[in-house]
């Protein structure tokens with residue numbers, strides 16, 4: 001019997017009524033003869049509510065305790081879904097992450113899955129049960145509860161699909177697939193029938209939160225066919241898979257953006273070996289991740305050095321940089337937490353020149369100033385003022401003709 005892992009996100013389980021709808025949906029699949037393991041998120045808004053409660057109790061919550069708290073969100077929905085299934089005469093059992101031994105490392109709030117014991121799940125499936133597993137959570141060897149980072153239920157689902165060798169991992173959400181860009185920003189965004197793992201990984205890393213980055217990494221590594229589809233409306237959704245010859249090869253597949261960025265510049269640093277490491281070393285020691293980096297050409301023996309960090313790390317990064325400025329006797333610091341990163345992504349870029357020029361031209365035409373640029377084989381990113389985010393996304397969407405089905409080249 002073919003085995004499928006279904007994952008239902010927060011909106012899809014946002015009320016008991018919606019949970020009943022999920023139960024109907026799961027039973028319809030079971031009636032087609034499929035074995036089903038279901039992964040659910042907490043009800044929409046619940047994880048945010050719990051984080052706010054934690055902050056009321058402790059300004060910077062202890063991460064072990066935060067994980068104990070956050071894991072309760074998913075514990076509520078697994079039980080409710082199992083009840084709704086049993087109510088409909090469908091045998092079902094719910095499990096928390098620790099009950100099915102989703103073993104993780106000890107990095108609280110961003111733990112990585114190391115191993116899953118599939119035996120209890122397989123036994124239940126053999127008995128004809130639907131197995132309902134809590135997303136987003138795991139357990140360490142010492143028995144501590146961990147969580148997998150925001151959006152982590154996607155990763156639970158993919159990891160289970162890999163461990164159980166499922167035929168497909170179906171991510172049911174509030175949109176009916178992966179779009180050329182976030183449909184909330186560009187209503188003309190178009191659903192993609194297929195996208196490669198590589199492109200999806202770039203889109204997710206560059207800010208498209210439709211799938212957690214790690215879930216895409218995991219699916220690519222273990223070759224788990226992954227599909228994003230709507231839990232409200234029927235359809236094929238978007239299949240994420242390896243590139244093959246039958247696929248459309250548009251130059252650009254999508255536009256991603258990230259609002260969570262901040263930019264810091266240290267001006268007038270002496271231009272000598274070791275400067276980059278003197279500036280970024282203390283930032284790395286504070287566990288702050290640096291995204292884009294630009295060092296200018298030196299003039300008069302000094303240079304300017306700019307980098308971006310996550311907005312939540314902005315204050316801390318600024319304080320560290322100020323200390324570095326004093327040590328290096330650099331002239332000044334400039335900083336800005338009102339910036340965003342907009343990126344275009346596509347495997348077709350590899351074999352085509354002129355994509356960057358077209359992107360810059362489009363932004364210039366809208367009088368949008370580009371503050372930083374970074375490129376890789378299949379993406380080009382720019383940093384711009386946050387006020388121009390929507391305008392930039394829509395202008396690029398139109399310039400690269402993403403609202404129309406791509407014409408094969």
Ligand code: ADP
Pocket residue numbers: 008009010011012041151172173174175177178179180181182183184207208209210211254
């Ligand atoms: P869930 O709660 O089901 O996990 P998420 O909110 O995590 O759902 O992800 C779905 C949302 O991702 C959509 O509502 C959409 O606004 C957003 N999104 C961002 N980029 C894209 C994209 N390229 N395609 C589709 N949805 C996107």
Ligand code: ASP
Pocket residue numbers: 009010041042047048073135136149150151152153154
């Ligand atoms: N409930 C968690 C979150 O809101 C995990 C998830 O929904 O995937 O981030």
Ligand code: MG
Pocket residue numbers: 009151154209210211212
């Ligand atoms: Mg999500």
